[in-house]
Amino acid sequence: xxxxxxxxxxxxxxxxxxxxxxxxxxxxxxxxxxxxxxxxxxxxxxxxxxxxxxxxxxxxxxxxxxxxxxxxxxxxxxxxxxxxxxxxxxxxxxxxxxxxxxxxxxxxxxxxxxxxxxxxxxxxxxxxxxxxxxxxxxxxxxxxxxxxxxxxxxxxxxxxxxxx
Amino acid sequence: xxxxxxxxxxxxxxxxxxxxxxxxxxxxxxxxxxxxxxxxxxxxxxxxxxxxxxxxxxxxxxxxxxxxxxxxxxxxxxxxxxxxxxxxxxxxxxxxxxxxxxxxxxxxxxxxxxxxxxxxxxxxxxxxxxxxxxxxxxxxxxxxxxxxxxxxxxxxxxxxxxxxxxxxxxxxxxxxxxxxxxxxxxxxxxxxxxxxxxxxxxxxxxxxxxxxxxxxxxxxxxxxxxxxxxxxxxxxxxxxxxxxxxxxxxxxxxxxxxxxxxxxxxxxxxxxxxxxxxxxxxxxxxxxxxxxxxxxxxxxxxxxxxxxxxxxxxxxxxxxxxxxxxxxxxxxxxxxxxxxxxxxx
Numbered sequence: 001x002x003x004x005x006x007x008x009x010x011x012x013x014x015x016x017x018x019x020x021x022x023x024x025x026x027x028x029x030x031x032x033x034x035x036x037x038x039x040x041x042x043x044x045x046x047x048x049x050x051x052x053x054x055x056x057x058x059x060x061x062x063x064x065x066x067x068x069x070x071x072x073x074x075x076x077x078x079x080x081x082x083x084x085x086x087x088x089x090x091x092x093x094x095x096x097x098x099x100x101x102x103x104x105x106x107x108x109x110x111x112x113x114x115x116x117x118x119x120x121x122x123x124x125x126x127x128x129x130x131x132x133x134x135x136x137x138x139x140x141x142x143x144x145x146x147x148x149x150x151x152x153x154x155x156x157x158x159x160x161x162x163x164x
Numbered sequence: 165x166x167x168x169x170x171x172x173x174x175x176x177x178x179x180x181x182x183x184x185x186x187x188x189x190x191x192x193x194x195x196x197x198x199x200x201x202x203x204x205x206x207x208x209x210x211x212x213x214x215x216x217x218x219x220x221x222x223x224x225x226x227x228x229x230x231x232x233x234x235x236x237x238x239x240x241x242x243x244x245x246x247x248x249x250x251x252x253x254x255x256x257x258x259x260x261x262x263x264x265x266x267x268x269x270x271x272x273x274x275x276x277x278x279x280x281x282x283x284x285x286x287x288x289x290x291x292x293x294x295x296x297x298x299x300x301x302x303x304x305x306x307x308x309x310x311x312x313x314x315x316x317x318x319x320x321x322x323x324x325x326x327x328x329x330x331x332x333x334x335x336x337x338x339x340x341x342x343x344x345x346x347x348x349x350x351x352x353x354x355x356x357x358x359x360x361x362x363x364x365x366x367x368x369x370x371x372x373x374x375x376x377x378x379x380x381x382x383x384x385x386x387x388x389x390x391x392x393x394x395x396x397x398x399x400x401x402x403x404x405x406x407x408x409x410x411x412x413x414x415x416x417x418x419x420x421x422x423x424x425x426x427x428x429x430x431x432x433x434x435x436x437x438x439x440x441x442x443x444x445x446x447x448x449x450x451x452x453x454x455x456x457x458x459x460x461x462x463x464x465x466x467x468x469x470x471x472x473x474x475x476x477x478x479x480x481x482x483x484x485x486x487x488x489x490x491x492x493x494x495x496x497x498x499x500x501x502x503x504x505x506x507x508x509x
Binding site: 029030033036052053056057059060063064065067068069071072075076127128129 | 247250280281282285286288289290292293295296299300302303311314315318319321322325341342
């Protein structure tokens with residue numbers, strides 16, 4: 001039992017509990033805040049995997065930008081404070097079934113592919129500079145494609161929002 | 165088991181972690197409170213031709229302790245309709261974002277809590293967490309002024325985070341590293357056409373420096389960007405319902421973050437703890453470095469508070485236009501020029 005295992009146990013529990021609370025809570029702002037907790041604990045898991053750059057990006061993009069915009073939208077449009085709405089759709093058993101099948105399939109696929117792998121005694125440490133080198137050499141085309149896709153989404157949003 | 169535990173408590177790892185925690189959560193926050201006395205109490209008073217606090221201690225220098233004790237004695241009130249847990253959590257998240265910033269600040273060749281590989285990128289990421297706390301505070305207070313303040317703050321923090329991050333990119337291109345310690349060393353060893361040694365990056369990144377300071381002013385919601393806490397229209401904005409200890413947390417976070425942004429700016433543009441014409445590996449810089457750094461921080465925060473006490477407030481549309489139509493294009497142009505010069509020379 002090493003420290004990383006204990007940390008993983010704690011972080012995984014927090015992630016799972018927040019995820020369940022997120023879909024069961026009746027307050028839409030609470031749901032968004034639980035989602036923040038889920039994303040933050042995923043960031044903590046990346047730190048545990050020595051993926052410092054990915055963890056930082058997770059915090060900057062998902063919590064600092066996406067979730068803040070999300071909360072901004074919710075608070076601007078929904079009635080604030082105390083009120084609870086029924087957020088549970090009547091078709092939830094079907095959604096639960098789909099989610100269970102997806103979780104089962106992913107677990108099986110991961111265990112089948114990597115189940116017998118073992119981490120080496122001296123884990124490889126990825127420097128942030130290596131990540132940069134890889135993105136702008138090996139994965140250059142994927143990176144550029146993602147940029148163009150984001151730009152298209154951005155222009156699309158402006159076109160939809162313009163009145164004239 | 166007990167023997168194991170006592171062994172662990174006195175291990176190098178545990179001791180160094182305890183020291184690091186004390187630095188981040190005690191020493192730097194207390195140092196940052198210098199700003200409150202020197203600038204908020206005294207400089208503002210002198211600019212307005214008055215004396216400021218004079219009673220507690222010589223020249224009112226113990227006023228801050230008196231203020232803190234006053235806040236601690238006050239009753240912890242929350243509104244009836246407030247969402248208690250979110251209300252209690254919000255100031256802690258804002259203060260946490262400030263403390264996390266202190267983790268990467270270098271003040272000497274060996275004096276840094278954690279010299280992260282992602283350094284400045286990490287600092288930008290954790291500073292963006294405060295927007296979350298502000299939104300939570302505004303919403304949980306169940307007060308329309310607080311909600312308006314929270315929404316204004318979030319809109320402003322999102323808009324000015326972009327020029328802030330983009331202004332940093334120019335420095336990162338020039339230093340070829342994200343690590344704050346690496347950026348200090350890059351400046352300490354930097355020469356322009358073989359002349360000089362240890363020139364700060366402000367020489368070539370003047371535009372970046374100006375954009376960074378303006379955006380930092382907005383991120384700190386200081387005047388002229390204080391729409392979110394505008395006391396004449398919102399009666400204090402997102403922290404309107406906070407009293408006593410919880411208000412103290414917001415207050416500490418405000419000045420703590422001002423201190424952190426001034427230190428990041430001094431590391432990026434003024435050379436941090438290093439001095440021109442001095443070997444950055446010299447051991448005595450571990451003693452002199454913190455003083456050099458503090459002088460640069462006080463100079464930069466003086467500019468921040470000087471502007472705060474001088475200018476009137478911007479309107480919401482002027483504020484957004486300024487960020488999107490002026491600062492962001494200028495920051496992008498700065499990145500292009502820096503990139504071209506980096507490749508050409």
